[in-house]
Amino acid sequence: MLLQCNHMKVGLVRIGNSRGLRIPKPLIEQCGFGDTVDLRVEADRLIIVPDHRPREGWEKAFRTADSMSDEERLLEGMPANRFDREEWEW
16 A cells, blocks of 8 residues: 655654654655665755666667667657648658
């Protein structure tokens, strides 16, 4: 069961001379956290995001691109405009 929550108060716990957060398991799963996370501070806020390996997902993207035709590869991600919808013919 995933906990859908965008606001929660948690206490800081002592870890030696530091302090830590206990993140509830449902939030860890909802955010897709693994064993490590990336931390950064933006505008006096602590941002915690999943840690992704460099080039993660590239292999899948290459396999997908390899199965596309040249036209699909060239036009992938490009929004259609009026010319594309009304005038263009293959």
